[in-house]
Every structure is written in C-alpha cells, then in structure tokens.
Amino acid sequence: MSLRPVLQSDRFIVTGEVGPPKGVDMSHVIEEAKLIAKMVDGINVTDIQAAAMRVGSLATCHLIKDVGAEPVLQMVTRDRNRLALQSDLLSAWVLGIENVLCLTGDHPTLGDHKSAKAVYDLDSVQLLKVAKGLNEGHDMMGAELEGKPDFCLGAVVSPGANPLELQIMKLEKKVEAGAEFIQTQAVYDVNLFAEFMGKVKHLSVPILAGIVLLKSAGMAKYMNANVAGVTVPDELIARMAKAGAADKAAKEAGQKGGNLVATSIEIACELIAGLKPLCRGVHLMPLGWGHHVPKILKEAGLA
Amino acid sequence: MTISEPKPLEEILGVLQGQDKVFLVGCSDCATVVQVGGEEQLKEMAKTLEENGKTVTGMLIGEPGCHLLGLRKQFREHRAEIAAADAMLILSCGTGAQTAAAIADKPVHTATNTLFLGCVERFGQFREFCSACGDCTLERNGFICSVTRCSKGLQNGPCGGTTADGKCEVSPDRDCAWLLIYNKVKEQNALDSLKGYVAPKEGQIHPGQRTLSREGGES
Numbered sequence: 001m002s003l004r005p006v007l008q009s010d011r012f013i014v015t016g017e018v019g020p021p022k023g024v025d026m027s028h029v030i031e032e033a034k035l036i037a038k039m040v041d042g043i044n045v046t047d048i049q050a051a052a053m054r055v056g057s058l059a060t061c062h063l064i065k066d067v068g069a070e071p072v073l074q075m076v077t078r079d080r081n082r083l084a085l086q087s088d089l090l091s092a093w094v095l096g097i098e099n100v101l102c103l104t105g106d107h108p109t110l111g112d113h114k115s116a117k118a119v120y121d122l123d124s125v126q127l128l129k130v131a132k133g134l135n136e137g138h139d140m141m142g143a144e145l146e147g148k149p150d151f152c153l154g155a156v157v158s159p160g161a162n163p164l165e166l167q168i169m170k171l172e173k174k175v176e177a178g179a180e181f182i183q184t185q186a187v188y189d190v191n192l193f194a195e196f197m198g199k200v201k202h203l204s205v206p207i208l209a210g211i212v213l214l215k216s217a218g219m220a221k222y223m224n225a226n227v228a229g230v231t232v233p234d235e236l237i238a239r240m241a242k243a244g245a246a247d248k249a250a251k252e253a254g255q256k257g258g259n260l261v262a263t264s265i266e267i268a269c270e271l272i273a274g275l276k277p278l279c280r281g282v283h284l285m286p287l288g289w290g291h292h293v294p295k296i297l298k299e300a301g302l303a
Numbered sequence: 304m305t306i307s308e309p310k311p312l313e314e315i316l317g318v319l320q321g322q323d324k325v326f327l328v329g330c331s332d333c334a335t336v337v338q339v340g341g342e343e344q345l346k347e348m349a350k351t352l353e354e355n356g357k358t359v360t361g362m363l364i365g366e367p368g369c370h371l372l373g374l375r376k377q378f379r380e381h382r383a384e385i386a387a388a389d390a391m392l393i394l395s396c397g398t399g400a401q402t403a404a405a406i407a408d409k410p411v412h413t414a415t416n417t418l419f420l421g422c423v424e425r426f427g428q429f430r431e432f433c434s435a436c437g438d439c440t441l442e443r444n445g446f447i448c449s450v451t452r453c454s455k456g457l458q459n460g461p462c463g464g465t466t467a468d469g470k471c472e473v474s475p476d477r478d479c480a481w482l483l484i485y486n487k488v489k490e491q492n493a494l495d496s497l498k499g500y501v502a503p504k505e506g507q508i509h510p511g512q513r514t515l516s517r518e519g520g521e522s
Contacts, residue, residue: 125460173500
C-alpha cells in the first residue's frame with residue numbers, strides 16, 4: 001500500500017528516514033527500519049546521500065519492505081541519465097516500491113568522489129513529470145508501457161530558502177508536474193514555517209515539515225554555517241550547549257549523562273507540537289539517531 | 304572565444320621524445336588573444352625547445368588555425384620547413400590541433416589544454432558564459448545561462464543549495480545563477496517568464512561531434 005491513502009485521509013502523517021551503509025552490512029539499517037516501521041507511515045531511504053558512495057536506495061527500499069516498512073524511494077538526478085532514471089523507476093515498481101521522492105541531489109563536489117561526473121540530465125521537476133508519465137503508461141518519448149506503475153510521487157522544498165518567492169515558484173512547478181506530497185528541509189523555527197505555510201496555502205498538496213534531530217550545539221552551528229536554508233535559533237543552540245556541558249561534567253564525575261539526548265528529544269517534541277497545527281505531518285530525519293525515534297513519537301503523542 | 308591554457312613543459316617535452324626537429328603552429332584568433340599561440344608565444348616556445356636540445360624548423364600562425372582550407376594553404380607555403388621536421392606542435396585550441404592533424408603528414412602534438420568558450424573580461428581574465436548546448440534559453444532567463452552558470456545546469460529553478468549570501472554551495476566564490484536570473488527578471492518586471500514547466504533538453508548537450516551546413520556558405 002502506498003502513502004496515497006494516508007495522504008488522502010485527515011490523519012497527521014509521520015515519515016521517517018534511514019540511510020544505507022557504505023559497505024554491505026545491512027543489519028543496522030534494517031534494524032532501524034524495523035524499529036519504527038509500525039509507528040510511521042513511510043520510511044524514506046536516501047539516495048547516495050551527500051554524494052558519498054554507499055548502497056543504493058532501491059535495494060535498501062526492497063529490503064526494508066520485506067521487514068514491514070513502507071519505503072519511500074529517494075531518487076536524485078545527479079547520477080543517472082533519463083534512460084537509467086526511468087528504468088530504475090520501473091525496477092522499483094516491480095520490486096514493490098510504490099513511493100518516490102524526486103530530488104536533484106547534492107553536487108558531487110560536496111561528496112567523497114569529487115571528480116565524479118555530475119549528470120543532471122533531468123532536474124527534479126522534470127523527473128516528477130517523467131514519473132507521472134510512467135504512471136500514465138508511457139515513457140518520456142511517449143512510447144506505451146507494457147503494464148504501468150502507480151507511484152505516489154513526492155518532492156521537497158526548502159522553507160528557509162532566500163528568495164522564498166523563487167523557491168515557491170519551483171514548488172508550484174513540482175505540484176503541477178505531479179507531486180502528491182512535499183517533505184521540507186529541516187525546520188527549527190515554527191514562526192518562520194508558519195509564514196512559509198501562509199505563502200503556499202494556494203497549493204493543495206500535503207506538506208510534511210522536516211525535523212532533523214540536533215545532536216549537539218556544534219552540529220547546530222555547523223548547519224547554520226554550511227547547510228543552505230537551515231537556521232537553528234540561538235536559543236536552541238544554547239540549550240544544546242548547556243546539555244552538552246552537563247554531560248561532560250557527569251562524565252568527569254563518573255556518572256551517566258544523557259542530557260544531550262534528552263534535550264534533543266525535548267526540542268523535537270516541541271517542534272512537532274508547534275508544527276502540528278500548521279501542516280499535514282512531519283518527516284523525521286534522525287541521522288543515525290533512529291533508535292531515539294520511538295521515544296520522540298511516544299512523547300509527541302504520535303505513537 | 305575559445306579559452307586554452309599551456310600544458311606543462313615537461314608534458315610537451317615528454318611527447319616530443321625522439322622527435323628533435325619541430326615545426327610550430329599557432330593561431331591568429333583565440334590563441335593569440337588568450338596568449339597561448341600568438342607570435343610571442345611561438346617565439347618563446349621556439350626558444351624553450353632550443354634550450355632543451357630541439358631544433359625548430361619553422362613556424363606559422365594559422366589564420367585562423369581552425370580554418371581547414373586556409374591552414375592547408377598555409378601548410379603548403381611552409382612545406383619545406385614542415386618536411387624538415389619530425390613533428391608539429393600546435394599552440395592553439397583542440398579544434399586547431401585537430402584541424403592541423405587532419406591535414407598534416409607528420410606526427411602532431413598539442414601544447415595546450417582547451418578549457419571553455421569564454422568572454423575576455425580584461426587582459427588575461429576569461430570567464431565562461433556559454434556551453435554551446437544547442438538549445439538557447441537566454442531569452443527566458445534574463446540573458447543569464449543556467450546551463451553554464453548553475454553548477455547543476457538546472458532549468459526549472461534553483462536547488463536548495465543557495466547560501467544565505469546568495470552563493471552556490473558548490474563554490475563560495477560563485478553566485479547562484481538562479482538568484483541572478485531571478486533578480487534580473489524581477490528587475491525587468493518579467494517574473495512570469497520563469498513560470499511554467501521547462502522540458503528536458505533534447506539531446507543537444509552531448510551529441511557527439513556536431514556539424515552545421517549553412518546553405519550557400521563556402522567559408
């Protein structure tokens with residue numbers, strides 16, 4: 001079953017995310033998916049995330065489907081031309097994958113194979129349109145398919161992008177091209193997100209606000225300096241710094257810390273509570289802290 | 304303008320191993336402006352090669368070096384000097400090098416790496432603006448090419464990688480092309496030109512060797 005029925009319901013939607021490993025030990029990613037499979041509506045699997053070479057999204061989606069998860073295949077246009085993109089979409093469908101999130105993908109120079117050829121034969125809007133065409137039973141040249149898929153298609157938006165008007169113009173194209181749901185870049189400021197939602201209310205597409213778990217004050221500062229469109233407010237950085245200091249003191253005294261994790265969970269729950277009235281759901285990106293997701297969902301009243 | 308840069312001398316001497324008599328070919332157009340294959344660079348190269356034990360049998364400056372028939376005529380005018388050489392060294396772009404190779408009866412080597420089609424911003428400063436994609440969208444994008452100037456060559460708007468100060472996350476010294484496009488088109492009160500789906504390019508970007516035959520054209 002794809003995400004479509006839940007998107008069409010009036011229920012608050014929760015999606016999670018796992019990242020395949022660099023190497024063939026799939027035990028962690030499968031454990032992480034199993035842990036949250038029944039608590040979330042779908043689990044995104046990243047596609048060569050951050051342009052760092054690893055196991056593919058398609059194979060991982062297939063494996064986590066086998067353990068009861070509803071996979072969302074992330075597909076970037078960085079690495080494959082239009083032939084391979086369409087072929088992999090068909091391959092995904094025959095392996096039981098019914099949701100696809102279409103993205104452009106981080107540039108190779110930001111990854112671990114910096115001289116890799118960047119393909120970008122299609123952009124994210126064009127990939128959506130092509131995938132929708134497959135759903136309608138034809139490839140991008142108009143040739144008829146023998147049996148057609150029925151993907152539930154998603155796209156992304158960066159609510160903190162500047163200028164927002166330009167970002168929204170692209171979002172409009174994505175919805176027009178076939179996006180049935182939208183997941184956002186990490187949100188840390190509920191008021192700014194509310195402003196963004198005000199500006200996209202003409203679009204009738206379900207929007208899931210992105211939540212990236214803060215792991216430390218350093219990570220928050222790093223994101224502020226290096227991740228386009230993401231701003232962690234000083235107040236949250238201060239709370240993480242305080243928790244980090246408490247953990248350090250506890251460690252020196254030979255005691256158990258846990259303040260950072262507790263604060264991170266607390267912040268995530270506050271964000272969820274603030275975002276819940278504003279949008280259709282949340283998309284949790286735990287970045288390796290997947291084992292804390294069940295607790296977050298319970299404390300946020302979502303499980 | 305085709306922008307090239309000289310190859311390292313060691314590389315040039317490496318390919319000239321065992322070929323001690325060399326004929327030099329430059330170009331009167333791009334390679335002269337870019338200063339990789341003008342008269343001055345040919346003289347410098349001749350001097351350097353002589354210092355490294357080579358003999359330069361002669362030189363010519365193609366007018367331009369990518370003009371097949373013209374270059375063939377110039378080769379004929381220099382046939383004795385070319386006949387005396389073991390090899391030819393071409394100091395122009397890759398098109399010039401291949402034009403020479405197509406008509407030369409000697410081994411040909413190139414002394415440059417060809418980089419891009421560029422604008423001469425000022426003396427010695429070049430910048431790429433056009434990728435010769437064969438499907439020009441400048442009209443729609445405020446005369447700022449997203450194929451060339453966006454790191455991903457995106458056609459439907461920016462990715463999420465525009466930094467807070469308007470740069471491309473791929474390189475902090477490069478402006479986000481889509482931000483430039485947006486600002487320009489907005490200034491012209493023509494934001495509507497950015498709306499609506501832009502279809503994928505139709506196989507023009509890497510089509511193999513391209514040719515153009517213009518009716519009535521002889522040159």
